[in-house]
Amino acid sequence: MKYTDADQGPSDTAEEIMEATLRALRKHGYANLTMQAIADEFDKTKAVLHYHYDTKDELLVAFLDYLLDRFIRRLDFETIDDPDARLSALVDRLLLEFDDDTSDETAPGFPAALLEVRAHAPHNDSYREQLTLNYELLKDMLTTIIDDGIEQGVFNPVDSEQTATLILAAIMGGRDYYSTTNRECVGEEVRDALQDQFLSELRTSDRT
Amino acid sequence: MKYTDADQGPSDTAEEIMEATLRALRKHGYANLTMQAIADEFDKTKAVLHYHYDTKDELLVAFLDYLLDRFIRRLDFETIDDPDARLSALVDRLLLEFDDDTSDETAPGFPAALLEVRAHAPHNDSYREQLTLNYELLKDMLTTIIDDGIEQGVFNPVDSEQTATLILAAIMGGRDYYSTTNRECVGEEVRDALQDQFLSELRTSDRT
């Protein structure tokens, strides 16, 4: 899992395959994500997929890596010094602005695609390992922000790990409900609930 | 979606098929959930499945109904009057005691099975409608408990809907992380975080 980006760019075939796989997944869903469906999403044939990846499973493991890399890279918000603003920005990114794909408005978005792959982790050790690392990375990010906030006196002295765990779980739950129900506003609702019922208490002074 | 239980019991073939489908799903995962795999889990043949359900899709829609019915029925905890104790019991049920299947310790449990089906909601309108109803049912349950608690003076006067939204999102996020990562303790961690960092603030007096 490479969360760095020192490569030459997204111009080689492997990268094109990953992009095609994402398009195919959004169109057909994980259950109907065939090699043919992936091949149909770019200008080469099915055989090319097997040239670059021995098996479909191998391709999908690489694809989850691609998804998580993309997911994390998307969080690289402009550096904000204030831990309070930084935390709010992170929450907003994860709960509101998670649809960066404007290619096809009808197909499910990125969070749904990620959810579909995530859901198969119980039956795939590689998936579970990647997702465990991703969870710990996110939790560390949140814990650090909260610790910084406490140190700078903008947050009350709480258990930063527990606080991070709770925020992260709420965010993920909100994302999942957004993808799996018709309540399209659930992202905003969870964001507002998190802000009004929890983060407001976390702040030392409630500066509106 | 029938959350009532006025039937004659789980003795007919349709019920057996649902139970077999759950076993097959836990064993093989949604991606490899074939009609043959389901048939192998009970004492009748594949043709019987098509006799009772015209298509595989139809069977799976009925199966999600069965899963959600089971999920909700499992929450029927002994009637607790105190809203505080009732809320804690509900949170514990959803985050700790969700593995009621002791049939196969190696296969993923019930929450993972439900997650796998849930994940396909973006591509299945029937799934999404059922899951929307389920979300609203859970949220109403939580909202009612919180309103009762406020009325009885055991909870502070908060926005009960926002509070329910936040608790529900955290619970679902915790369940999903439990199923998709190797952090087997994440259920307990989210429960503790919810209790120590949020519910303790909700109570009018912090009675340990």
Next chain:
DNA sequence: GTCTATAAGAAGATAGAC
């Protein structure tokens, strides 16, 4: 209602030409 047998198509994967 349940069985066996089979149709009809789609899946992952490979062979060999270019």
Next chain:
DNA sequence: GTCTATCTTCTTATAGAC
């Protein structure tokens, strides 16, 4: 590296006997 063509297996679904 990429193509076309093909192999083999698996899939959903049905037909017809009991």
